[in-house]
Amino acid sequence: SAVISQKPSRDICQRGTSLTIQCQVDSQVTMMFWYRQQPGQSLTLIATANQGSEATYESGFVIDKFPISRPNLTFSTLTVSNMSPEDSSIYLCSVSPSSTANTGELFFGEGSRLTVL
């Protein structure tokens, strides 16, 4: 398994500002992902955080709005830029410890609950 710490756990932000969310894992992991969960909705994948290279974004998400860094195998950040009330969501970091895709469990952090006023 993997223990994942996310910071901040929650924040209230003003429209137009940016917030960076951190994800720290207690062991080296192959894959790291960022998800968004809008109020009352299920989870949607934002991007795959690639170690040492640019993140891979899903349809509907762009780097200018959600820049992601992954400097090593245990740490990643997601920035929500130029926030609007529509960005109010829970943002979750997910990791796959397995070196082989789709063979093992995926683990999630506690989430960062963001409210934009």
Place this chain on the structure above:
Amino acid sequence: KQEVTQIPAALSVPEGENLVLNCSFTDSAIYNLQWFRQDPGKGLTSLLLIQSSQREQTSGRLNASLDKSSGRSTLYIAASQPGDSATYLCAVPYKDTDKLIFGTGTRLQVFP
């Protein structure tokens, strides 16, 4: 395009009942299926992972089954307790990746 649906959307039961939560997926070519629990405003806790070659997995009072051919999985909760109250999500990988496609969730409330 893979779509994952869960029914019922919400469930409220008295303590002690045995429960069945359902998960359906449109593309049966999955590698595995994972069940998660989410408490309000919190992250996800992995409950059970079923590989495509398996029919079921058990953990304590939880039992998950998988029928790939019919595109269904069920999560069985025995002797429910108020502490089981949460939202339960199922998820399958997108093709041969670790990117997950989530179901719509079942919000469970178990009252004393």
